[in-house]
Amino acid sequence: MTSASRAGKAPISVLVPVKNEADNLRRCLTALDWADEVFVVDSQSTDGTDEVAAELGAQVVQFHFNGTYPKKKNWALDHLPFRNEWVLIVDADEVVVPELAAEIGRRIMKNEADGFFLNSHYYFLGRPIRHCGYDSCWNLRLFKHRLGRYEKMPDCTGGRSGDNEAHEHVELDGRVLRLRNSLEHRAYPTIATWVEKHNRYAIWEAAQSERFLKQPIPKSIGSVQRFKRRLKKIAWRLPMRPLARFLYAYVWRLGFLDGKPGFVFCGLLAFYDFLASANRYEQRMSQLGTRRECAFTPSTAARAPE
Numbered sequence: 001m002t003s004a005s006r007a008g009k010a011p012i013s014v015l016v017p018v019k020n021e022a023d024n025l026r027r028c029l030t031a032l033d034w035a036d037e038v039f040v041v042d043s044q045s046t047d048g049t050d051e052v053a054a055e056l057g058a059q060v061v062q063f064h065f066n067g068t069y070p071k072k073k074n075w076a077l078d079h080l081p082f083r084n085e086w087v088l089i090v091d092a093d094e095v096v097v098p099e100l101a102a103e104i105g106r107r108i109m110k111n112e113a114d115g116f117f118l119n120s121h122y123y124f125l126g127r128p129i130r131h132c133g134y135d136s137c138w139n140l141r142l143f144k145h146r147l148g149r150y151e152k153m154p155d156c157t158g159g160r161s162g163d164n165e166a167h168e169h170v171e172l173d174g175r176v177l178r179l180r181n182s183l184e185h186r187a188y189p190t191i192a193t194w195v196e197k198h199n200r201y202a203i204w205e206a207a208q209s210e211r212f213l214k215q216p217i218p219k220s221i222g223s224v225q226r227f228k229r230r231l232k233k234i235a236w237r238l239p240m241r242p243l244a245r246f247l248y249a250y251v252w253r254l255g256f257l258d259g260k261p262g263f264v265f266c267g268l269l270a271f272y273d274f275l276a277s278a279n280r281y282e283q284r285m286s287q288l289g290t291r292r293e294c295a296f297t298p299s300t301a302a303r304a305p306e
Contacts, residue, residue: 009036010105013082013145014090017063017072017164019043021092022052024186028092029056034101036084041076043163065163069154072164077145087145093187094120100181104142107179114174115143117222120185124194124265132255132266133248137185138178138224140170148172151218153208161204169221176222191268198272206279209236241277246270 012035016028019042029052032038040053040060050060061080063072070078073089086108090096096104100118107116120137122129129135140148151168155161188194205212213236217229238244249255250266258265 010034010101010108011036011084012086012088012104012108012142013080013084014038014088015073015076015080016040016053016058016090016092017076018045018049018053018092019164020045020047020049022047022049024092025049025052026056027095027186028090029053029058031095031097031101032090033057034105035088037082039076039080039082041072041080043072063163065159067155067159069152071150071155071168074150074152074165077149082145085144085146087143089141090183091185093185095184095186097181097184100179100183103179103181107177108142113177114147115140115170115172115176117176117178117224118142119179119182121182123184123186124188125191125261126186126189127258127261129258129262129265131253131257132250132262132269133253134265135253138222140172140176140222141183142179143170143172143176144174147174151221153211155204156207157203160200161207162200166201167205169218169225171218171220173220191264194268198268199275202272202275202279205276206283209276209280212236235273242270242274245273 014032014035014037016025016032016038018025018040021028022045025040029038029040038058040050040058041063042050042053042060043063043065050062053060061076063075065071077087088096088104104116107113117138118141120139122134122137148170150165150170153168188197212229212232217226217233219226221229235241235245246266246269249269250263255262255266
């Protein structure tokens, strides 16, 4: 029996990557009191994030990004002294509901897999989004930490796109299953929050566009993630990408059923695609005829059985 089980905690190490997330962190960490240990990996926040994390019992570690690689999650997976085999990665704006916490505790004890995909229920402006292509969002968040790392996608933007893996996926050398219960992703309480984050995401996606178009899709990131990457390859070639994104989300994926929040959300998705295309154009112009691409080292992770 481990010390974690004697203390009534699940033998899980939780990783929460943050920067200026004091407002979200109380809700997130309070919902993690069932886990044996929690690491909050901060990027020199200025809003008291580290104080909130310490107050709620988390171990706070500061991460200093070098502007290229590694980003925060891979650095943490390589350097933190996890005392448990299993690691769960949760963003500060996400909540592990009690049903999910209980399922995690049960499933990891069965030794039936080396990792689990988690679904997210997405909230926008405080309202649930049930359509728009966001009715399900599966990501590999729970896994044996020695077996999984995020895709190695070095950053050419000088850190302008942020220091955390936002769109990279975990590549796991092992068997993967799905959990039944879902995270609550209370992502964007304001339009300003959405725009600030997606401006950074658009810069990163533009910088990775050539890789998305030319590199083979990794077989180790899961079938859903590979399908999304295939859609991205198509999207980058569309002449009216923002309009196509709006019609896809609002009409094809029934975003209109989410009412006014769905209309606003789908409009912002189209705006994001416009930003990504505009940033790609800007980056090409700034090169002034000199081709400058990110160095890329293909992953050696084996394919995860599905």
